[in-house]
Amino acid sequence: xxxxGIETATPQVGVAIGGHEGVIASFHTARDRRHAxxxxxxxxxxxxxxxxxxxxxxxxAVDIGPGLFTGLRVGLATAKALAHACKIPMIGIxxxxxAAFPARFSDRLIVSTVDARRGEIFYATYRRTAxxxxxxxxxxxxxxxxxxxxxxxQGEDCLVVGDGAQRYAETFQILRGVEIGEEGFRYPxxxxxxxLAHPRALREEFVSSSEIEPLxxxxxxxxxxxxxxxxx
Amino acid sequence: xxxxxGIETSCDETAxxxVVDGRxxxxxxxxxxxDLHARYGGVxxxxxxxxxxxxxxxxxxxxxxxxxxxxxxxxxxxATRGPGLIGSLLIGVSAAKALSLGWNVPFIGINxxxxxxxxxxLEEPELEFPLLVMLVSGGHTMLIEFQAHGRYRLLxxxxxxxxxxxxxxxxxxxxxGYPGGPAIDELSQQGDPQAIKFTPPMRNDGLDFSFSGLxxxxxxxxxxxxxxxxxxxxxxxxxxxxxxLTHKAQRAAREIGATGICLAGGVAANSxxxxxxxxxxxxxxxxxxxxSRAMCTDNAAMVAATAWWRMDSDGPSPLDxxxxxxxxxxxxxx
Ligand SMILES: [Zn+2]
Numbered sequence: 001x002x003x004x005g006i007e008t009a010t011p012q013v014g015v016a017i018g019g020h021e022g023v024i025a026s027f028h029t030a031r032d033r034r035h036a037x038x039x040x041x042x043x044x045x046x047x048x049x050x051x052x053x054x055x056x057x058x059x060x061a062v063d064i065g066p067g068l069f070t071g072l073r074v075g076l077a078t079a080k081a082l083a084h085a086c087k088i089p090m091i092g093i094x095x096x097x098x099a100a101f102p103a104r105f106s107d108r109l110i111v112s113t114v115d116a117r118r119g120e121i122f123y124a125t126y127r128r129t130a131x132x133x134x135x136x137x138x139x140x141x142x143x144x145x146x147x148x149x150x151x152x153x154q155g156e157d158c159l160v161v162g163d164g165a166q167r168y169a170e171t172f173q174i175l176r177g178v179e180i181g182e183e184g185f186r187y188p189x190x191x192x193x194x195x196l197a198h199p200r201a202l203r204e205e206f207v208s209s210s211e212i213e214p215l216x217x218x219x220x221x222x223x224x225x226x227x228x229x230x231x232x
Numbered sequence: 233x234x235x236x237x238g239i240e241t242s243c244d245e246t247a248x249x250x251v252v253d254g255r256x257x258x259x260x261x262x263x264x265x266x267d268l269h270a271r272y273g274g275v276x277x278x279x280x281x282x283x284x285x286x287x288x289x290x291x292x293x294x295x296x297x298x299x300x301x302x303x304x305x306x307x308x309x310x311a312t313r314g315p316g317l318i319g320s321l322l323i324g325v326s327a328a329k330a331l332s333l334g335w336n337v338p339f340i341g342i343n344x345x346x347x348x349x350x351x352x353x354l355e356e357p358e359l360e361f362p363l364l365v366m367l368v369s370g371g372h373t374m375l376i377e378f379q380a381h382g383r384y385r386l387l388x389x390x391x392x393x394x395x396x397x398x399x400x401x402x403x404x405x406x407x408x409g410y411p412g413g414p415a416i417d418e419l420s421q422q423g424d425p426q427a428i429k430f431t432p433p434m435r436n437d438g439l440d441f442s443f444s445g446l447x448x449x450x451x452x453x454x455x456x457x458x459x460x461x462x463x464x465x466x467x468x469x470x471x472x473x474x475x476x477l478t479h480k481a482q483r484a485a486r487e488i489g490a491t492g493i494c495l496a497g498g499v500a501a502n503s504x505x506x507x508x509x510x511x512x513x514x515x516x517x518x519x520x521x522x523x524s525r526a527m528c529t530d531n532a533a534m535v536a537a538t539a540w541w542r543m544d545s546d547g548p549s550p551l552d553x554x555x556x557x558x559x560x561x562x563x564x565x566x
Contacts, residue, residue, distance in 0.1 A: 002438070035322075036326050043553050069278065069281065069319070070319045077326040077327040077330070078327065080326070080327070084331070084334075085333070085334025102430060208453065210289065220278035220279045
């Protein structure tokens with residue numbers, strides 16, 4: 001079964017197509033945060049280059065966050081509309097799962113992070129398993145210092161990955177037994193999304209577009225935008 | 233025959249509609265988020281973004297079912313690309329582009345203001361140009377000469393608050409809740425519009441508007457007369473707004489030799505304004521076009537109708553089109 005993966009929860013836009021043979025094609029850009037401008041042309045380009053018609057896609061996988069709210073919604077709106085147009089189901093996967101996935105060969109405790117802005121990070125912890133990784137804590141949002149203290153208290157060797165780890169490298173670097181993931185682990189990858197979604201698609205663990213819910217982990221900021229308002 | 237699926241998510245309404253050839257409305261579904269924002273007294277962008285994300289796909293599906301069409305019947309997918317709240321606009325634009333990819337049909341991005349102008353044409357296809365359009369909403373107050381399809385000249389605009397904004401702010405001050413327009417309209421029915429003499433600034437001066445001084449006048453009056461009937465204040469305030477709007481609309485219509493006056497935008501649902509605009513049209517022997525209330529407020533049928541005209545003149549938009557929160561109408565110079 002062919003899977004189309006859409007990932008826009010960070011400053012990066014990612015699209016990938018894959019199936020039983022793994023990732024067939026992928027596109028990523030992390031320039032200028034032009035999610036809405038880039039995403040549809042990227043999907044069109046990948047389909048054209050692989051000569052795969054969108055009607056051959058069996059499932060749409062999407063990063064459901066946590067991450068940048070607007071970018072996240074561009075991906076969700078696109079993925080849901082594609083699933084509706086092509087009458088196919090969806091699979092939602094957390095950005096933290098995606099950021100942790102490339103670290104699956106480490107024996108350390110994997111701490112996956114996504115920069116949450118405003119001095120906070122989204123994070124969850126994972127452990128290596130036979131088939132890949134398993135999440136062992138609920139996704140949360142907190143200040144890097146608090147996360148660092150928690151890791152120190154746990155006293156276990158860890159590998160901290162994701163753009164939250166990159167941004168607050170100074171906070172994590174000084175901790176004993178803590179290693180920071182390299183640049184390649186910075187953003188969730190659309191290829192990882194396809195790889196994680198494919199076995200789930202085969203097990204028919206998919207849902208309809210109305211059942212996909214973004215993982216915001218933060219209440220909306222209730223500020224009224226009087227200037228930009230156009231209520232009519 | 234061209235069937236357009238229109239999508240509108242510029243502010244706090246999630247809407248989708250199916251319209252044939254720019255005039256036959258097969259469906260027009262609007263899911264209002266007004267209750268979500270009411271407790272804040274205005275539209276909260278992040279709450280709007282979250283609601284659009286969860287509502288849009290079901291609203292599109294409902295619009296298609298209601299229209300009795302399937303994906304094979306849709307020839308064009310259109311979405312509002314501005315002006316409006318950027319986070320809200322991006323959801324409609326992204327979904328529309330994805331639908332156009334999935335169905336392999338053209339996508340077109342639409343100007344929300346232009347869509348409001350076409351709302352009247354949607355219901356009255358026999359309009360003759362030039363027309364004087366008064367676009368009055370929470371964000372804008374404009375007098376526009378509609379010369380031909382896609383040809384607009386700006387005759388006058390507000391220099392500060394929009395008319396709808398004045399309604400919202402006065403309603404908030406009077407404790408009438410949100411949105412303010414319908415609240416003031418309703419309460420005014422029980423008040424005396426002659427009770428207090430409010431005069432908006434710039435009444436006899438050019439074709440531009442100013443409403444912020446009027447709001448201040450209302451606040452000052454209520455402070456000095458705490459026992460005044462709120463209904464009288466609402467009615468007198470509304471009378472002053474409607475008076476200056478119709479007064480300038482009449483002058484503008486005469487200046488350009490308009491065949492008629494069209495109302496557009498959310499404030500065009502105001503019952504006093506509708507009545508007074510018809511009065512001046514009768515007085516000057518020209519036609520008055522008042523879109524139905526559903527067509528005054530934000531909806532996707534007007535987006536789909538505009539798309540039909542824009543496909544004809546401009547063709548489809550590229551798939552890398554983004555949203556523009558401050559998109560302007562393409563005015564020509566006088
Ligand atoms: Zn509007």
